[in-house]
Amino acid sequence: MLPLKFIKEYLLIEAILILLFIIGIYYSTRYAWWRREVDELFPRILMYHMISSHKDGAKFNKLRVTPENFEEQIKYLSEQGWHSFTVTELIEQGDNLPKKSIAITLDDGYEDNFTTALPILKKYNFKATLYLVVDRFNNDWSIHRKRSNLTGELKREVKISNRQVKEMLQSKLIEIGAHSMTHKNFHKLTLDKTKEEIEKSKIEIEKKFDTECKSFAYPFGFYKDNDWKLVQKLGFSSAVTTDKGISNFKEANKFLLNRITISGTDNFLAFSLKLKTGKRGLNK
Ligand SMILES: [Zn+2]
Structure with a gap:
């Protein structure tokens, strides 16, 4: 014994x-280190919302990437030789798209996109597509996703003004895409209402900012089966979802493109994994 x-x-x-x-x-x-790297031939489309410091006790800090993290990420992309495009340019490049292509996207239209993100983008000569909600002032769209979101947090967040959007355009680094008129949940809209949300937002953006509006982002990333056909028919050349990952650009439906979600809680390891594989962990 x-x-x-x-x-x-x-x-x-x-x-x-x-x-x-x-x-x-x-x-x-x-941290799914074991996931295979997605071929660098396929462009990465990164999704951001606010570029701002976190607020104590706030529910939506995941939507706030700090200015320090944002700059660290853009600097890294620049140093690693990623080629920056707007989403529409990605589409237009077609077969000429170089390896290591990337598109930065900013959803909704927060003021910090102008005050904080733009100076950093300028510093590294990086482009971005801003998916703008036309009726974004005094609009509490987060409740269309979940009733428990009724805190007014995103409603209180200062939105980018039309004058600031014009200045974004003047930088020649920014494309304005549409993110619907009012940011409703498309699952809950009739086809006619969905059409109106998409069509009117394109017309309004083109009229207000004297620019072509060619890319669309589904509010909350929600879309019904045939919504993408509507987007195509209304004259857009692409649409992005919030489906996580990196689309195979050779075969993908250009009206249902995946994006990589950059969260305010991502550390640098998470960011670099997402860049390689489209996701950080099992399904995020
Ligand atoms: Zn949105």
Whole structure:
């Protein structure tokens, strides 16, 4: 019989091994280092919302990428030789699209896109597509997703003014895409109402900003089966979803493009994994 001392040591080693195993599983689902890198021939479309510091106790800090993190990310992309395009340019490049192509997208139209993101984009000569909600002032669209979102947090967030949008355009780095008139949940709209939300937003943006509006982003990333056909018919050349990942650009439906979600809680490891594989962990 083994002395008690050895049995105790054996049990301790076993406990440590089990613990290491559990930690390993946890980190491997959180950071999917094992996922295959997506071919660099396929462009990455990154999705951002606000570029601002986090607010204490706020529900939507995931939508706030800090200015420091945003600059670190853009600097990294620039240093690693990624070629920056607007979403419409990605489409227009067709077969001439170089390896390592990337499009930065900013959803909704927050003022910090002008005050904070634009100076950083200018510094690194990076482009972006701004998906603008036309009726974005005093509009609490987060409740169309979940009733529990009734805190007014996003409603209170200062939105980009039309004059600031014009200045964004003058920088020649920014494309204005449409993100509907009012940011409704398309699952809850009739086909006629959906059409109106898409069509009117394109017309309004083109009229207000004297620019061509060729790309669309579905509000909340929600779309019905045939909504993409509507977007195509109304004269857009592309549309982005919030379906996570990197589309195979050779075969993908250009009206249902995936995006990589950049969250305000992503650390640099998460960002670099997302850039390689489209997601950080199992499904984020
Ligand atoms: Zn949105």
